[in-house]
Amino acid sequence: MNRSVLQVALDLVELDRAITIAGEAVLGGADWLEVGTPLIKSEGMRAVSALKSAFPDRQIIADMKTADTGAIEVEMAAKSGADIVCVLGASDNSVIAESVRAARKYGVKIMADLISVPNPSGRAGELEQLGVDYICAHTGIDQQMTGTDSLDLLMKVIREVSIPVAAAGGISEKTAPGAIAAGASIVIVGGSIIRSSDVTGSTRRIKEAMNQPVPYAGPDISQEDEIREILRYVSSSNVSDAMHRKGAMSGMIPLCPGTKAVGKAVTVQTFAGDWAKPVEAIDIALPGDVIVINNDKGTHVAPWGELATISCLNRGISGVIIDGAVRDVDDIKKMQYPLWSTAMVPNAGEPKGFGEIGSEIQCGGQTVNPGDWIIADESGVVVIPKTRAYEIARRAKEVYNTELRIRQELKQGKTLSQVMNLLRWEKHS
Numbered sequence: 001m002n003r004s005v006l007q008v009a010l011d012l013v014e015l016d017r018a019i020t021i022a023g024e025a026v027l028g029g030a031d032w033l034e035v036g037t038p039l040i041k042s043e044g045m046r047a048v049s050a051l052k053s054a055f056p057d058r059q060i061i062a063d064m065k066t067a068d069t070g071a072i073e074v075e076m077a078a079k080s081g082a083d084i085v086c087v088l089g090a091s092d093n094s095v096i097a098e099s100v101r102a103a104r105k106y107g108v109k110i111m112a113d114l115i116s117v118p119n120p121s122g123r124a125g126e127l128e129q130l131g132v133d134y135i136c137a138h139t140g141i142d143q144q145m146t147g148t149d150s151l152d153l154l155m156k157v158i159r160e161v162s163i164p165v166a167a168a169g170g171i172s173e174k175t176a177p178g179a180i181a182a183g184a185s186i187v188i189v190g191g192s193i194i195r196s197s198d199v200t201g202s203t204r205r206i207k208e209a210m211n212q213p214v215p216y217a218g219p220d221i222s223q224e225d226e227i228r229e230i231l232r233y234v235s236s237s238n239v240s241d242a243m244h245r246k247g248a249m250s251g252m253i254p255l256c257p258g259t260k261a262v263g264k265a266v267t268v269q270t271f272a273g274d275w276a277k278p279v280e281a282i283d284i285a286l287p288g289d290v291i292v293i294n295n296d297k298g299t300h301v302a303p304w305g306e307l308a309t310i311s312c313l314n315r316g317i318s319g320v321i322i323d324g325a326v327r328d329v330d331d332i333k334k335m336q337y338p339l340w341s342t343a344m345v346p347n348a349g350e351p352k353g354f355g356e357i358g359s360e361i362q363c364g365g366q367t368v369n370p371g372d373w374i375i376a377d378e379s380g381v382v383v384i385p386k387t388r389a390y391e392i393a394r395r396a397k398e399v400y401n402t403e404l405r406i407r408q409e410l411k412q413g414k415t416l417s418q419v420m421n422l423l424r425w426e427k428h429s
């Protein structure tokens with residue numbers, strides 16, 4: 001292959017939307033069109049034939065992810081119009097060999113996908129020996145969410161084979177030049193194009209980036225900084241979607257609607273109205289943290305008020321969440337400080353000093369540990385366990401990006417039910 005190819009992965013579930021998005025991507029310069037696995041599962045082989053009829057001059061790739069009955073699946077895809085069929089590199093050699101035989105018979109090519117292969121560099125060579133036409137160094141979408149880097153995999157396999165290698169897995173305008181510099185002949189892009197509000201523009205920018213290869217230097221931001229960066233622009237609703245409706249606190253009212261808090265939790269267990277530990281937590285918390293307080297069901301006395309809030313502002317604390325009451329509401333509102341509580345009351349308690357800072361607490365019906373991430377906005381407060389914070393932030397970003405595209409389709413006049421094809425997916429139908 002002389003020049004690098006941009007393959008756009010149509011990982012969608014509705015054929016009509018896939019064809020529209022494919023058309024926009026072709027306008028931006030997409031060379032090859034991949035009928036993504038979700039689309040094949042949702043629409044079957046008619047998705048392959050529909051894409052081929054709509055775009056007869058493009059190579060159509062059927063991402064079958066074949067793991068068994070190689071010959072049958074290759075035959076189906078080939079007869080539906082696919083030019084290239086993707087099989088799982090982790091499959092048994094008998095599956096690969098049968099796929100290759102069927103491919104030769106029906107005049108199509110085989111791309112072997114290295115997703116989840118334990119020894120990718122060794123396996124890539126074996127797959128070449130078995131006769132596959134392309135190797136795909138692929139980090140799956142779920143793996144990407146945990147921080148696995150597709151270009152690391154590409155670099156492990158690129159020198160092991162002499163057939164063309166495709167790079168896939170979260171590739172964007174930023175990483176595409178690195179894939180080409182590392183030697184990829186094909187760059188496969190899904191989310192960065194199909195979820196964009198400007199599919200044509202995003203495709204064009206990635207194509208342009210591919211023409212300026214630059215060696216990949218690895219991520220330019222730490223995972224913690226990336227979590228914070230993402231949580232600053234996604235919403236608590238996006239995070240709740242990413243967590244499959246887990247993590248949302250109940251009964252939390254924003255004192256200053258329109259404000260937002262994002263940060264790591266400094267937890268405080270106190271007793272009704274005992275404001276010593278909540279206020280001491282201000283000195284322990286780091287700038288950017290969120291103080292999360294359990295006031296032991298005390299809604300008649302407040303462990304928090306205006307003066308504590310001023311201290312928080314001075315220390316750069318991102319916000320305060322109280323399962324309990326707050327007072328001095330008018331003054332805090334003037335400061336527009338991000339604070340959520342379950343009650344308001346004028347009564348102050350006493351600084352007795354019971355309770356502790358930095359232990360596991362319950363807040364708004366959720367368990368919160370020190371270091372868990374908090375995102376709070378006008379919809380409410382969500383706690384993200386620290387062990388899954390990177391993954392959840394990345395998934396929330398996917399939710400956010402998916403909505404960018406849906407919003408664009410709504411602006412063009414479709415209803416939400418049309419975009420989502422609700423009737424098709426109703427449980428009782």
Ligand SMILES: O=C([C@H](O)CO)[C@H](O)[C@H](O)COP(=O)(O)O
Nearest residue numbers: 009037168169170171189190191
């Ligand atoms: O093959 C893919 C994935 O397994 C879902 O079927 C994607 O097409 C591939 O990962 C490219 O998509 P992005 O990772 O979103 O760029």
